[in-house]
Amino acid sequence: MNRGVMGERVGLCVRQAAWLLVLVVLGALASLAVTGFLLVAPRIPVPECSGPAVKSLVQGAGFDDRHCAWGRAVEGISPDAMRRVDIKGSGNDATEVRLSIVVPSDSTLAQDTAEGKAADELIPFVDAVWGIPTLDGAQPEWKVPVVMVGQGSSQTEIVLSGTVPTRPGDWDFYSKGSTTLQLSLPTMRLRAVTTTWHVLGQGADKLSAEAREPGLRMSVVVVPAGAKPAGYSLPGISSTKELLSSLGPYASKAGDVLTAVGRALLAAAGWVALLLAWRAGPPPLGTGAGPLYRLRRITGAVVLVHLTIWVIPWLGALDHALGSAVPWWLRDDLSEWLSWQPVDFAPLSGALVLLVAAILVMVPRLVIALVRGGDTDAPLAWSHMRTVGLGLAAAGALAAAAAALLALADPHTAETASRVFAAVLLPLVLTVLLAAFAVFAVVVARRAGWGIGLPSLLWAAAFVPLVAVGASVHSDGGELPPLIRWAGPLLAGTVAVLATGVVAWWAVTGSRPSRVGLPLAVPVAVLLALAWDREVLGRLGWWDLHELTRQLDGVLGLVLVAATVKALYASGRSPATGPRALRGLRALGIVLMFIMASGNFSLLAIPSPVTVGAAALMVWVLFPYGQIRRAAVVLAQSREESVGALNDSARMGILRRALPSLRKTAHATVAEGPPADTRALRRLRSVERASCDVRPVRADGEVVRVHQRAFGAYTSPEPWKRATRTAANAAVLGAPWTLLSLAGAVVSAGFDHLHPVLAVLTTAVPILLTWVGVGLLYGYFFPVLRGETGLTKALWMWGVMIVPAALQVVASRDPSHWSSWTGTILYGLQALTFAMSLGLFADAAVLAANRMHSARLADIHNLGFITAWWSSVAVALASGVATVIIGGVSPFVLDIFPEAPQAPEPSASPSAGV
Secondary structure (H helix, E strand, O other): OOHHHHHHHHHHHHHHHHHHHHHHHHHHHHHHHHHHHHHOOEOOOOOOOOOOOOOOOOOOHHHHHHHHHHHHHHHOOOOOOOEEEEEEEOOOOEEEEEEEEEEEOOOHHHHHHHOOOOOOOHHHHHHHHOOOOEEOOEOOEEOOOEEEEOOOOOEEEEEEEEEEEOOOEEEEEEOOOOEEEEEEOOOEEEEEEEEOOEEEEEOOOEEEEEEOOOOOEEEEEEEEOOOOOOOEEOOOOOOHHHHHHHOHHHHHHHHHHHHHHHHHHHHOHHHHHHHHHHHHOOOOOOOOOOOOHHHHHHHHHHHHHHHHHHHHHHHHHHHHHHHOOOOHHHHHHHHHHHOOOEOOOOOOOHHHHHHHHHHHHHHHHHHHHHHHOOOOOOHHHOOHHHHHHHHHHHHHHHHHHHHHHHHHOOOOOOOOHHHHHHHHHHHHHHHHHHHHHHHHHHHHHHHHOOOOOHHHHHHHHHHHHHHHHHHHHHHHOOOOOHHHHHHHHHHHHHHHHHHHHHHHHHHHHOOOOOOOHHHHHHHHHHHHHOOOOHHHHHOOOHHHHHHHHHHHHHHHHHHHHHHHHHHHHHHOOOOOOOHHHHHHHHHHHHHHHHHHHOOOOOOOOOEOHHHHHHHHHHHHHHOOOOHHHHHHHHHOOOHHHHHHHHHHHHHHHHHHHHHHHHHHHHHHHHHHOOOHHHHHHHHHHHHHHHHOOOOOEEEOOEEEOHHHHHHOOOOOOOHHHHHHHHHHHHHHHHHHHHHHHHHHHHHHHOOOOOOHHHHHHHHHHHHHHHHHHHHHHHHHOHHHOOOOOHHHHHHHHHHHHHHHHHHHHHHOOOHHHHHHHHHHHHHHHHHHHHHHHHHHHHHHHHHHHOOOOHHHHHHHOOHHHHHHHHHHHHHHHHHHHHHHHHHOOHHHOOOOOOEOOOOOOOOOOHHHOO
């Protein structure tokens, strides 16, 4: 390949990455727009504990009753009871939070706490007594409250402690009465403090403040050490410069989004390479027709969904961080203009709302377009009646969103024209903004050569306000009755599972689901969408879609594998013998072997950059460009030429084995003198010449030796016939390790997952595919692999399997990874045994196809190869038995390519607002 072509392809990759980042930025802006809409939505009125016993439709009775009970207990103590909040950071990235209050020993609060009633009601207990502190959206993990009674004293001190990870962000504190706050963070810095508390003292990492009445709030922006020291201000006097400076800590959130994009691309590196190969690769990859075209379409759709699933949680963290930075004085102004009280913080992220809207509106259309093989956004597919119907549906969704906003506003205040105007205007403004982002996204996608339809995006934009209002009611309203609480998340989860099942059915069978089978699959989809953990099921919410979609992402990776096998079957039933076909076969082999080597057949695993780079390099070495010309010569041979090359190869092996004895005889006859020594030397030289390849074939500068002409085509010119035979051999050879790996996975994983069926599917199937997949690719691309015989080709493939794993251990900065050398060496022995056995079986199949005994392998290959094979088998079996006896089956769980250290997932709890 010349430098011009390589430079063009590298430039293509850079441009595609740049367009992808532009789309991510547009998605982030759309997410922030939805978050802004949620921030100006009306706050749901909460019945007062002292009011009439009337519950709101969106206010759960359970939490409210517990909160009111503790509220009545707090009312029984003196208003001057001093509360203390002590927060101290430690050097191990953890912050200790200590809450205390001194109350009379005979008070209801002291007695109920001493009886242990607060142990099961920590959240309402803390909220009623102190107010729950939130540190970058996270709440401390509380311990059981401690009651300390002084000897001879009528006062009781209630102490509650907890820990929370130390991380930069917005730290919020609330007062429920007279409260003293002491904040000390040696490893962090306080950049800005906005509060109505009385600040007693401040420093770069310390803060002391006091609240003298309930209902006051303090917001502290915490940044890593090295930032500017703290300052504080009162609401209403914040300047633009101060607001912009408060956004500084959230730059790390934007960096986390870019990191999520990179991790998503690493998890799907092979499939992304497959899409890029269609843009710049040789036929059949460079063409838009043929049996591989379906694989191209489904790969593009799955990669798009995969990137969305991985980026959405991190966009949610950015939404929450920026949403909490809105100053209070701006919210007060909004309250006057809107004629309702906006929420204090977004009940969930705008990114999650967009995900739900995409599942409910766009995913069904995407699946229909994929299965039908057409484009639902094509001009001919849009009749006038359909356009009118969709327009009316969009208008109805906007009207429903406006009506929902009016219904959520405080019903005790009078209806005003400004409130109605705001309720109608806000959904329209959000829809227009999203439509503008959609237009820009489609323009960018078309510049990048991606097929994204504008009508689908515009139609989804009209439904986003309604989905946002419904989702916010669910999240901000507490624990709803079960039917209402589960309706929204369960509907979205069912649609996502059903869409995944339809795509899987189409990828495997090539047909659409029947009208009878699709309704029957709905109950199964509902069961798969439910969280099977009783505790989680009781508080099922929109945030649980993150875990469900992550599991479905793993299932989609398996769907891609099934679609790939079907495409290989369809395109591999005809012989591939010409240079043009072999060039396309090599390009496809590079991509698919890269997918296998980097572990991308499971989209849940994130290989490290070292693993991906090493796998790409070794796969490139495995498929040399000159092998195309050599394979064309081998596959163009007649049967007589192939049999002749096989006989020559066997005869050369026999003569090589006879050379040691002839050399010994020649040396022994030297003492006898001529003519005996002359005859012995002539015979020795004759055998030496015959044992060498004296008839190599040259083709365009490439030398094709006799071993390659004999064994380089395997037993068939049809790729699929070769693949099925080697895959069957691989299944038998890898069966012991596959069974042990499955047993280890069961022991390690357990059955405590939220979605156990999907978890088992995404864990067990990749284990079953590992050895069989390697064998399938080995046979399918056999002629274009580096090497002359099946054994040498298999040994080069073993290098692709083991080198990335070894380099990952060497390059890892985690000291614990060095302990994985034992597992890496064990896997290396297993892979060596597997590869040598697969290669010898391939050469034996060639001998059997030409009616030669497999014992002739000793003539073809050096005796050292056969000895090494038996040794590797013995060592692998012995080490495996020893490991099972000593450590059980868990070490056999295939962790071929260790993952890079991963950052913690963004919080998806309702308290975090994500």
